[in-house]
Amino acid sequence: MTDHALxxxxxxxxxxxxxxxxxxxxLTPAQQRHNRELLVLAQHTTRPRxxxxxxxxxxxxx
Numbered sequence: 458m459t460d461h462a463l464x465x466x467x468x469x470x471x472x473x474x475x476x477x478x479x480x481x482x483x484l485t486p487a488q489q490r491h492n493r494e495l496l497v498l499a500q501h502t503t504r505p506r507x508x509x510x511x512x513x514x515x516x517x518x519x
Contacts, residue, residue: 484492
């Protein structure tokens with residue numbers, strides 16, 4: 458009997474997941490403030506929804 462769990466091993470992680478070398482530069486206070494403003498805007502804006510028709514089922518059946 459063979460172990461099917463080992464038939465397809467998980468592929469290695471993307472090289473982008475591994476950090477080698479220097480750390481990324483920290484954001485400046487101006488960049489942090491800009492990101493916070495964009496985040497607040499994104500959280501409070503609503504997505505446009507398709508308009509509903511005003512006819513109800515009772516009006517259509519007349």
